[in-house]
Amino acid sequence: xxxxxxxxxxxxxxxxxxxxxPARKRRSRESPQKSTPERTNASSGxxxxxxxxxxxxxxxxxxxEEEQTFDPRSPRSNxxxxxxxxxxxxxxxxxxxxxxxxxxxxxxxYCPNCLFxxxxxxxxxxxxxxxxxxxxxxxxxxxxxVSTIENVTGNGNQQGPWVLSCGYCLxxxxxxxxxxxxxxxxxxxxxxxxxxxxxxxxxxxSRQGSRAFGDLKSPLSNLASIEEPATTQDGAEARxxxxxxxxxSQISETSxxxxxxxxxxxxxxxPGALNRLMSLYASSSRLSGLYGGNKKQKPKPPxxxxxxxxxxxxRIASEDGDASIIERLxxxxxxxxxxxxxxxxxxxxxxxxxxxxxLPLPVLLRTKRAKRCKSCKHILVKPETKPQxxxxxxxxxxxxxxxxxxxxxxxxxxxxxxxxxxxxxxALAPLRPVHVLLTLKNHMFDPVRITLATPSVTPxxxxxxxxxxxxxxxxxxxxDVWDEALQGASAPITTDPRLRAAxxxxxxxxxxxxxxxxxxxxxxxxxxTLPGSEAEGGKEGADEDELAVASQQDEDVLEIPVFVHMxxxxxxxxxxxxxxxxxxxxxxxxxxxxxxxxLGVGRITASL
Amino acid sequence: xxxxxxxxxxxxxxxxxxTPTGPPKAPLKADPTAxxxxxxxxxxKHSVTIGAGTVIHPRxxxxxxxGPIVIGDGCIIxxxxxxxxxxxxxxxxxxxxxxxxxxxxxxxxGPQCTIKxxxxxxxxxxxxxxxxLNRHADIGSHSKICSGCEIPERGSVPExxxxxxxxxxxxxRRAREAKTPGPAVTVAAQxxxxxxxxxxxxxxxxxxxxxxxxxxxxxxxxxxxxxAGPKKR
Numbered sequence: 001x002x003x004x005x006x007x008x009x010x011x012x013x014x015x016x017x018x019x020x021x022p023a024r025k026r027r028s029r030e031s032p033q034k035s036t037p038e039r040t041n042a043s044s045g046x047x048x049x050x051x052x053x054x055x056x057x058x059x060x061x062x063x064x065e066e067e068q069t070f071d072p073r074s075p076r077s078n079x080x081x082x083x084x085x086x087x088x089x090x091x092x093x094x095x096x097x098x099x100x101x102x103x104x105x106x107x108x109x110y111c112p113n114c115l116f117x118x119x120x121x122x123x124x125x126x127x128x129x130x131x132x133x134x135x136x137x138x139x140x141x142x143x144x145x146v147s148t149i150e151n152v153t154g155n156g157n158q159q160g161p162w163v164l165s166c167g168y169c170l171x172x173x174x175x176x177x178x179x180x181x182x183x184x185x186x187x188x189x190x191x192x193x194x195x196x197x198x199x200x201x202x203x204x205x206s207r208q209g210s211r212a213f214g215d216l217k218s219p220l221s222n223l224a225s226i227e228e229p230a231t232t233q234d235g236a237e238a239r240x241x242x243x244x245x246x247x248x249s250q251i252s253e254t255s256x257x258x259x260x261x262x263x264x265x266x267x268x269x270x271p272g273a274l275n276r277l278m279s280l281y282a283s284s285s286r287l288s289g290l291y292g293g294n295k296k297q298k299p300k301p302p303x304x305x306x307x308x309x310x311x312x313x314x315r316i317a318s319e320d321g322d323a324s325i326i327e328r329l330x331x332x333x334x335x336x337x338x339x340x341x342x343x344x345x346x347x348x349x350x351x352x353x354x355x356x357x358x359l360p361l362p363v364l365l366r367t368k369r370a371k372r373c374k375s376c377k378h379i380l381v382k383p384e385t386k387p388q389x390x391x392x393x394x395x396x397x398x399x400x401x402x403x404x405x406x407x408x409x410x411x412x413x414x415x416x417x418x419x420x421x422x423x424x425x426x427a428l429a430p431l432r433p434v435h436v437l438l439t440l441k442n443h444m445f446d447p448v449r450i451t452l453a454t455p456s457v458t459p460x461x462x463x464x465x466x467x468x469x470x471x472x473x474x475x476x477x478x479x480d481v482w483d484e485a486l487q488g489a490s491a492p493i494t495t496d497p498r499l500r501a502a503x504x505x506x507x508x509x510x511x512x513x514x515x516x517x518x519x520x521x522x523x524x525x526x527x528x529t530l531p532g533s534e535a536e537g538g539k540e541g542a543d544e545d546e547l548a549v550a551s552q553q554d555e556d557v558l559e560i561p562v563f564v565h566m567x568x569x570x571x572x573x574x575x576x577x578x579x580x581x582x583x584x585x586x587x588x589x590x591x592x593x594x595x596x597x598x599l600g601v602g603r604i605t606a607s608l
Numbered sequence: 609x610x611x612x613x614x615x616x617x618x619x620x621x622x623x624x625x626x627t628p629t630g631p632p633k634a635p636l637k638a639d640p641t642a643x644x645x646x647x648x649x650x651x652x653k654h655s656v657t658i659g660a661g662t663v664i665h666p667r668x669x670x671x672x673x674x675g676p677i678v679i680g681d682g683c684i685i686x687x688x689x690x691x692x693x694x695x696x697x698x699x700x701x702x703x704x705x706x707x708x709x710x711x712x713x714x715x716x717x718g719p720q721c722t723i724k725x726x727x728x729x730x731x732x733x734x735x736x737x738x739x740x741l742n743r744h745a746d747i748g749s750h751s752k753i754c755s756g757c758e759i760p761e762r763g764s765v766p767e768x769x770x771x772x773x774x775x776x777x778x779x780x781r782r783a784r785e786a787k788t789p790g791p792a793v794t795v796a797a798q799x800x801x802x803x804x805x806x807x808x809x810x811x812x813x814x815x816x817x818x819x820x821x822x823x824x825x826x827x828x829x830x831x832x833x834x835x836a837g838p839k840k841r
Contacts, residue, residue, distance in 0.1 A: 140772050163814070165814060169770045169772045169780055171770075172783070174809065174810070174814060177787035177788050177789035194793055337780060338781065
């Protein structure tokens with residue numbers, strides 16, 4: 001995992017909601033082969049029945065869904081583990097919400113460059129791009145600026161031709177021979193210039209296209225509908241429009257017959273649907289003759305044909321066109337630098353080959369989104385509509401409800417029994433106990449009772465023993481900072497332990513440290529041995545292959561699943577009032593929340 | 609203004625005579641109209657020539673160990689730029705052949721660039737911040753090396769070319785003459801039955817504008833760097 005140690009993730013419970021779970025079944029089938037005999041020996045020493053070695057546990061947890069231990073390595077947990085900062089909280093469901101269990105809806109579209117909001121009705125017409133003066137350089141994607149070239153060439157008043165210029169790669173619209181008469185509404189001016197076609201059609205092609213069409217005419221001349229092509233209609237957009245029109249008319253023509261279910265029922269286009277309705281009303285009067293007469297009259301539906309000439313939107317690729325393109329590629333004034341790169345072409349019309357054909361790109365719009373709970377449709381996040389504002393009207397982030405977990409290794413003074421140097425979390429020695437401090441910081445205004453539970457042996461092939469030295473503790477409310485300062489004068493408890501921290505030894509049943517709204521407890525971790533390492537079997541020399549596999553699958557990462565159960569007394573909300581009539585707004589309601597979190601402690605080394 | 613004032617330790621600058629233990633001081637031939645900050649370092653055996661109106665920002669280092677350094681008129685050299693190579697990096701074998709480093713007139717060099725000996729930068733080109741021009745690089749006139757780009761050893765950039773991107777980067781030729789409007793425009797004009805838009809001015813006007821701005825920048829810089837008028841050397 002790329003994340004530096006130590007890290008903490010909180011699991012969103014939404015991963016457990018779907019009941020059929022093929023992934024776990026598959027895993028339980030695999031796990032007996034995976035687990036080594038040593039692994040069972042190590043875990044058989046367990047006195048607690050709460051946690052079983054993975055394979056026995058997997059067999060069991062199909063019956064007892066509630067009891068199962070969260071496995072940070074299971075394929076499902078990939079989708080449920082999030083850094084606590086990314087989670088939201090639904091006040092209606094009283095549940096943590098991850099990005100998977102929310103729906104998003106777009107509040108507003110805006111241009112990130114000019115911060116103007118685009119009405120949603122215009123977004124589609126503007127092709128999801130800014131309709132004003134915001135453009136990106138087609139060469140290097142830097143924003144373009146509108147600048148005049150008049151005061152350079154002559155009189156200084158800000159008039160005359162304007163260009164879009166890139167401050168980075170010095171590209172200007174003069175590079176493609178375009179200037180603008182006004183400094184405003186450049187998008188419209190550009191659209192007018194390139195009119196129906198944003199894609200440039202090479203002048204070579206338009207010339208040779210007509211010639212190629214002349215060659216083509218003779219074999220197709222038996223078709224009566226052929227006409228002289230409109231050579232001007234050569235742009236990609238115009239061609240697309242004509243093709244669309246042509247096929248729409250073809251569909252409506254071929255599906256005119258009321259008895260033809262294929263043509264009308266497919267509903268390719270609205271004319272077809274309209275025709276079907278019209279024919280329904282028209283034929284209702286002569287409904288009796290529908291089955292007998294109509295089928296004989298129209299035995300064969302008309303066949304839809306393809307576009308065959310340029311007026312219908314067909315473009316004939318000429319062989320000479322390719323040759324001229326190749327010639328242009330090879331010419332010294334084009335060369336490698338004159339060819340548009342793939343990343344440049346993805347944003348442009350498909351015909352663009354050369355950098356001379358690149359057109360400035362209007363800036364893509366961005367959205368502000370509101371987030372709703374998927375189950376109760378309650379709004380969790382709602383930003384202000386104005387693009388200039390970064391504030392939120394509603395923002396229910398999980399960290400204001402669940403305590404923020406932070407983890408750090410404990411360095412004991414040298415006087416204690418355990419050697420003192422700070423453990424290297426990227427190389428934890430197996431079978432050597434490590435103490436880590438887990439701090440939970442409460443952001444609620446109510447005091448919280450926390451119960452922590454961990455499996456005494458972490459799931460997976462590398463079994464590390466974990467003990468929470470004080471699994472039950474309280475966290476103070478997130479009260480006024482001044483309260484603590486004023487209390488601190490009378491009660492020196494908060495400052496004293498920190499001063500005497502040097503003499504402190506982790507002790508079972510005792511909280512390590514405690515502050516205004518946070519509490520620190522000690523976890524004792526004994527990292528397990530990697531399968532195939534020399535520490536494990538007493539074998540001479542580690543099994544290289546198995547070790548490599550282990551580190552590849554991140555099995556050497558020591559991750560501890562911790563079940564957090566929190567209880568607090570919250571003020572009754574409106575909904576509770578309606579349910580229980582006697583509840584008053586000032587009343588306290590006992591709340592509880594339980595979730596899994598994963599503490600990433602470090603990486604276990606193979607050697608002792 | 610205060611930040612541009614030289615720090616107290618100016619002993620290593622060109623104004624002081626080189627101490628016998630220190631590195632050799634390069635003979636400096638600077639035009640009286642050039643503006644050179646007090647903290648510019650000139651080291652080496654060969655001469656450093658600086659043209660008229662050139663502005664050299666503080667803490668620029670000239671290492672004329674392998675050959676003379678010639679800076680043309682009207683250049684701007686950004687701070688902490690290193691021109692030449694310090695003797696530790698240069699091999700002893702190259703000492704026999706002189707490799708001059710030349711900057712023509714109106715060259716702009718951004719801060720913290722590295723220009724190795726033998727580089728030749730032609731007139732009116734711009735080198736942005738943090739660029740590296742390796743030995744014997746040749747930059748054509750009116751070219752631009754965008755920030756962070758690197759020109760390989762003996763690499764040459766044609767004139768009116770922009771090197772952009774990262775590392776060796778991509779190249780783009782700037783428009784110099786008036787370009788005919790792209791086929792998209794001409795075809796659209798035919799479709800709409802309107803006269804094609806008039807010919808756009810040549811791309812050179814953009815470059816003219818840039819050079820005019822550069823001229824103004826240099827004038828102001830000259831006043832900012834040395835408040836007491838141009839320094840005579």
